[in-house]
Amino acid sequence: KSQILIQNMDTLDGDEAQFTNEEVDKIMIETIEGQLKDATYEESKVTQWVNDICEETMSKLVAQGKPYKFIVTCTIVQKFNSSLHHTTSCHWETGDNVHTVIWPPPGTRSKDQQNKHLSCLLS
Amino acid sequence: RKQVQQTSYSTGPKQKFRPSEAKQIIRETLKSKLDGKTYPAAINDAHSYMKNIAEEIKKSLRSLPLQRYKFIVQVIFGENKGQGVRTGCRCFWDQDADNCAWEQYQNKDVFCMAG
Numbered sequence: 001k002s003q004i005l006i007q008n009m010d011t012l013d014g015d016e017a018q019f020t021n022e023e024v025d026k027i028m029i030e031t032i033e034g035q036l037k038d039a040t041y042e043e044s045k046v047t048q049w050v051n052d053i054c055e056e057t058m059s060k061l062v063a064q065g066k067p068y069k070f071i072v073t074c075t076i077v078q079k080f081n082s083s084l085h086h087t088t089s090c091h092w093e094t095g096d097n098v099h100t101v102i103w104p105p106p107g108t109r110s111k112d113q114q115n116k117h118l119s120c121l122l123s
Numbered sequence: 124r125k126q127v128q129q130t131s132y133s134t135g136p137k138q139k140f141r142p143s144e145a146k147q148i149i150r151e152t153l154k155s156k157l158d159g160k161t162y163p164a165a166i167n168d169a170h171s172y173m174k175n176i177a178e179e180i181k182k183s184l185r186s187l188p189l190q191r192y193k194f195i196v197q198v199i200f201g202e203n204k205g206q207g208v209r210t211g212c213r214c215f216w217d218q219d220a221d222n223c224a225w226e227q228y229q230n231k232d233v234f235c236m237a238g
Contacts, residue, residue, distance in 0.1 A: 043207055050211035058213045069216040071223075075199055078207040085169050085200045089177035091185060092193040123197070 019066060021099060028101040028122050031056045036103065041078040041118040050074050053122065068096075075121040086121055098123060136220050138189055145224035148183045149237050152176060153228040161232040162202040173200045180237060199236045203229055210236055 035053050039045075053074045061070050077084050088098050100123040156176050163169050177198045184194050199210060214223060225238030 041207060046207065046209045047211075050209050054211050054213035058215055062215055069221070070214065071195060071216070072213045073197055073210065074212075075208065075210040077201070082202045082204045082206055083166075083169070084208075085173050085198075087170075087173045087177050087198050087200075089174075089181045089196045089198075090194065091181055092195070096193065098195070121199075 018095065019064070019068070019097070019099075023064070024061070024099045025101060027060045028057055028099070029103065031060065032101070032103045032120050032122060036076075036118070036120055039118065041076070046076050050076055053120070057122065073123050077119050077121070079117055079119060084119070084121070086123070088123065136189070136191060139220060140189055140192060140222050142222050142224040144187065145184060146226050149180055149224060149226040150228075152179050152183065153226060153235055153237060157228055157230065157233060157235055159230070169200065173198050176200075176235070176237060197238055201234055203232055203234045208234070212238070 031053055034056070035049050039049070054072050057072050057074075058070060061068075061072070075084075075086070086100065088100070090096070090098065100121065103120045103122070153176065156172070156179070160172075163172065177196050180196045180198075181194055184196070199208075201208070212223065212225070214221070223238060225236065227234070227236045229235070
């Protein structure tokens with residue numbers, strides 16, 4: 001069994017072992033839309049949403065089978081005519097990366113996509 | 124007679140990351156940077172507050188005697204208007220060696236979470 005495991009790891013070289021921005025973006029947006037589409041901010045539900053989004057994103061990333069450790073952070077803010085800032089400062093090596101997604105995406109005008117009650121930031 | 128050589132590599136960190144130390148550092152940085160501050164009118168000022176805080180925390184963590192550790196510092200900063208905010212975090216790492224530390228700060232005008 002251990003021999004098969006080593007073989008699998010050997011087949012991941014250079015490009016295959018890395019994530020592209022598009023892959024990660026797709027996973028993150030699908031997860032958020034699955035949980036928050038058409039939702040209104042509710043204090044009682046928000047903890048569950050945050051937990052579910054984090055768990056789902058994490059399991060989808062791990063399922064890709066790439067040799068990385070992951071940290072997923074999700075913030076849900078009630079829309080209140082105020083602004084929120086998020087920054088990441090990292091001490092790591094080349095090959096590591098951070099990808100942040102805001103939902104709904106800024107600048108969307110279509111009523112379908114715009115959620116008037118809450119915003120979600122996932123990184 | 125065979126000479127047995129001892130292995131010279133280590134499979135884990137000599138000194139592990141202690142969340143309590145990091146929490147202390149984060150708490151002090153947030154307090155020193157944000158005590159008595161109001162939410163800046165210009166967006167660029169808010170950006171520079173945050174970058175400052177994140178860089179300061181990262182610098183302090185790097186000065187700890189921890190070898191071979193990578194650090195990721197996240198700062199969430201906003202105006203305190205009584206709105207609801209909830210943050211969650213999930214991590215997939217080595218339970219023995221890796222850890223995280225989050226702290227929050229708020230005054231009547233701003234709130235900030237850093238970890």
